[in-house]
Amino acid sequence: MTQPLLLRNIRPMGGEATDLLIRGGVIAEAGRGLDAPDAVVEEGGGALALPGLVEAHTHLDKTLWGMGWRPHQAGPALMDKIETERRLKKEWNIDPARQSARQVVQSLRHGTTHIRSHVDVDDAVGLAGMEGVLATRQAYAGSMDIQTIAFPQSGLLIRPGVAALLEDAMRMGADGVGGLDPCLIDRDPKGHLDVVFGLAEKFGKPVDIHLHEPGQVGAFSMELIAERTRVLGMQGKVTISHAFCLGDPDLAMVDGLLDLLAANNIAVMTTGPASRPAPPVAKLRARGITVCAGSDGIRDTWNPYGNGDMLQRAMLIGLRNNFRRDDEVEMALDACTWGGAAVMGARGYGLAPGCIADIVLVSAESLAEAVVSQPPRALVVKRGKVVVRDGEVSVRAP
Template sequence: MHSLYWLTNVRLDSGFEEDEDGVVHTRSELCHLKVENGKIEDIRPASLPLDTDLPRYDAKELLALPSFVEKHNHLDKTYMGYKWKSCKPVNGLIERLNFEAKESLVLLDSVKTRAMAMLSLISAAGSTHIRTHVNIDPHVGLKNLEGVREALEAFSDKLTYEIVAFPQHGLLRTQSVALMRQAMKEGATLVGGLDPAGVDENIEHSLSQMMEIAVEADADVDIHLHDGSLLGLHTMKRLAAMTEEAGWQNRMAISHAFALGDVPVEQASEMIDRFAELGIQIMSTVPINRAMPPIPLLHEKDVMVALGCDGFYDSWAPYGGGEVLDKANRLAERCRWIDERSLTEALTFITGGKTTLDRNGNRLWPQIGDEASLVLVEATCSAETIARRSKRTAVLFKGKLAHGSL
């Protein structure tokens, strides 16, 4: 595609309207978008003549949505690129970790190939940004990081990325502090952590070591916290305190955060207020086999929530196809969001906070000056896309075609 062109006959959400039965519907309109150097520089109604000598690419009335953001993934773990393989049942987390450690040595030479196979799926499904966790431990050293970096660099014309150095087998349990520090010098962009109580069995020391690495590297943090109930809540309180002490406001994320869904809502609400105060984000995979954080309450209190597919099709689980849209659909179903406004707003959890309309029906996206990273979808509106997991026909990344055809 050219660097300057018109994307014509694009369907955009344009507002809400209510019928005689009180049911809300989304209005849409056809527009032409002028794309220049990766940005949307003009938006015109398709009903008006377009007098231009610039190249045109016809969207054929497909709906445009902001491209998706995959915020929790494990590119180094996937079996993608291999023939079908289901998982070995285990008895508990530690047995799973031990099995993964053994298997990771067998998979070590194919990290880049497998990561690229997964990235192909993720890109085709509409994502133009990914945050991936990469195992850093004595079993694999920095080999997984090297392979994932090479895969991501090969996809740099299709997406942007963040790499979390992740001590999957325990920061203290496997004495991985030095390796983590080295990873931050060799391409990792965020510091990860894992269950300071359940895995490392020392909340204070595990968290303090993680924060020290982050401060030294001047890097944001994303910690996996599976520990539930009061144990998990206590860990969150200590993490919040350390976040404030280090001045790491707006630089902390907690993946999973199951404890918020285990404790009484009053306790969860108090913790969520603290997260909002400190700018601590929540990354969720929308699990179906256990309680999860109260995402509607988090959203109501302005805590940033983002969704991800996690490590689909690996030694942990055989499910999933790299489509973060599936997670938004599952979230909407779990939260019983069945009306037009709620379904439209659900888009925000898979786009880095973007949605097409506010609750009054005013257009929020696209605006002139926005990056031309978008997905063209076979749907009439955002709400239908979330509810029906509509087919994505083409993906643009900074104005260039990343997947599909026009």
């Protein structure tokens, strides 16, 4: 059992200064002037306290983090990137266990305590990605909560054997079923979604679908997803990632889609993409739609950007959505905290007594300042244990 921990003089969510006493990895008590002779004391110095940040969409199995600079090689189309990646995974030996561990440590450095990772399952790598990420999940179980989504990155029906591999991945313990552009990649939306939702039903797991499809074709796929969500009673168990079609200028179409998402409690994941149409976060939130956030690929064969900092991600979402007021910027942060926790079904998430003690301290006056300035993480606590101090991580990556 970890030793009790007393965090003194911290400001949960930028509010009044208080102390938090943590016992058995859980926030036991909150209040000013707490005392606990058996606890290790950490002086917060008035730091702003956030719950652990949530990376709700990334690809741990294929980051190039720590492999030196590799100039981007892929062409502009989605399929160029898929084919280039299939080739480079072999040529560069992008080892899923090693690479996922590196990203986990990098994310932890920035105060991320929960990661949902899509993991490639295809006819080239088979289940090697799943094996690697599951090994990392076990190795870093004390520092990071990791969920895996079995993800048919290369296509599901256009690649013979992938549907069966996806089922194998679910048997290995994947936490959810992934999907990808049912129209534009698999060219058979009904067939694609039947497999994805069929597996979700069979294994009783949630669905998280990459939907890059723009405009009306994305809307069509989204309607099909909503229909299956409703019929299968999977409300609250489905996430649509990227959802570029929600950024379409045809606002009547978008409004109809938002109604469908709200009615079926379907969540949306956004990266705040600067060069693509993007889901309008404030509008989604006003309809009660859960919004979570992710880095997507970090420094991989798809794109050279990303550092795993979910405060920077909140800034990018804020910039993309033209959020300027504090309450708006806080909405972007909410996607990187509570929104992600909701999508991951993280139990005991938060800063109240009874919550699991996943806590990040930063030097900032307000939540909005934390987002725009992304201060170094002074302290990161995972289940009551200090795992980062002044940006230094207590666990190592290979």
